[in-house]
Amino acid sequence: MDALAGLLDGPRAHGAFMIRACFDPPWAVRVQDEAPLTVMVMARGTACVTPDADGVPVRLGPGDLAIARGPDPYTCGDRPDTAPQALILPGGECRYPDGTSLNGSMDLGVRTWGDRPDAATVMLIGTYLMRGEISGRLLAALPPLLTLPAGVWACPLTPLLAEEIVRDEPGQEVVLDRLLDLLLISALRAWFSRPEAAAPAWYRALADPVVGRVLRLLQDDPAHPWTVAALAAKTGVSRAALARRFTGLVGEPPMSYLTGWRLALAADRLRDSDLTLDSIARQVGYGGAFALSTAFKRVYGVSPQEHRAGHGGGRP
Template sequence: MDALAGLLDGPRARGAFLLRMVMEPPWSVHIDDEAPLCLMCVTQGESWIAPASGEPVLLRPGDVAIARGPEPYTVSHAPGAEPQARIGPGGTCHTLQGEPLAQAMRLGVRTWGNAPDGSTSVLIGTYQMKGEVSGRLLDALPPLLHLSAEVWNHPLMTVLDEEIARDDPGQSVVLDRVLDLLLIAVLRTWFSRPDAEAPAWYRAMGDPVVGQALRLIQDGPARPWTVASLATECGVSRAALARRFNDLVGEPPMAYLTGWRLALAADLLRESDATVEAVARKVGYSGSFALSAAFKRVRGISPQEHRTGGALPERQQSSP
């Protein structure tokens, strides 16, 4: 497993909110759904995206953008256009006065807008789950990520465009997987740019020693790792691995291991009905007591409180 695979290894898209938005100017939609991430691809016409803070960005055909939640943003035909609709949590759609718009603007299967033959068409895929593993990478993204068609050209956009309006059996699963693949492709392109400000742990994946140590931890979190055993697997001394890991990743190997284990545990607690004991053993702890102690120390709440939706007073995490 590598850093990008880790993004979607836990809560991958499951019943993601997907649609094709077809619009004719003037139009403007305020997005306030609190979703952790939304991917948008323009297939026809032009669209402006204005984040809550920052300058509006123009999307042309072939361009792709990712809006990182939960901050709101506006999508419109022109900067500063007055919103005519609001998308709330769960994909609900209303006027700014609260009147429902879902049926009035429905144009077919997963197609929505103000005109069936509108001059602007945007493919939208929204991840509605909040996951701690994905949070590690999402925290490294800007509020609004934009790749123009000149630097981004991927056949998956065409696949999504063809599949999004189909209503075949199992279609939602097909779309979820296409969205996952498209997201990973976008992020891979984003982080490979010459001027990319990728997080330290992402850049470290390319190091022959530290990259191997990171993959060993991510692929086998339940193994009883020590700095010495990691160093042996990587073919270097304990001191050399500790120094190199800390320099490139920004934290010691065991701190990274703890953060990774707890991130996986957090996902398992929310996304499965496994007992705390079973989750603990799956991610490398001796039992529920050991996991609870680590969870409380790092996150400030117990595993059970996390499972039932307990909120952190201030987010704490040991992020690779």
């Protein structure tokens, strides 16, 4: 499996919240919707995004893209010091700062919201509403806020999204869901190729000739009854040397990594398929449903059935 493909094999928008936000300065919106991931593209004008995690504002210009990882709140505005005029809460609820509802009062047409349609600032925003739509492996690899300047990436999907987001056609939600998935994958692929991208340790370790081969063996065939001795034989090093080298680069021993990988795959398949728990267990390397359930609940805090019913609410 290609490592980046494995990491990005997760975005599955389903009825994502999509909107064209239009504002004239001064403006600011406080986002507290607890969504797992939001993609923002500047179609016109500039904006500042300030995550609560570090309080450092990031300026976006025309064509720039930002991805905010939830559930931590953040504020978007023309300036970092502009007081928020609206609060975005879970479930798409919108309120004034004093708590008064503003649902409907700023609607400007199909998926368009704000001051006026031809405002100085226009942002295209796509929000994944449920955690199960984004794999836990991907969320864990992302910072609270990442940005891509227009000068370092060019995505042909942006003008298409701008055109489609205001349409009211049959099946439009599905079209927008797929566009959002493709836009996110395109952006993350560009971001992971940049030196400042904080890729997970296992991703960086793929460059090591020994540990990289072990990681590929585990990722390609998680159902195999791997042991440290078998992996060491495959790579031509001793068990002790492999364990030391793998733990140093990845941050955990080989068998611990394999357990996490198997459970992550199980979590994704519970979310994406109707396969029985026993079938999933055998696909990812467990002897049966009971063994998988025990390990899954120990790591995720919920049973596989609860994870599936809650659309991926459990987290390792």
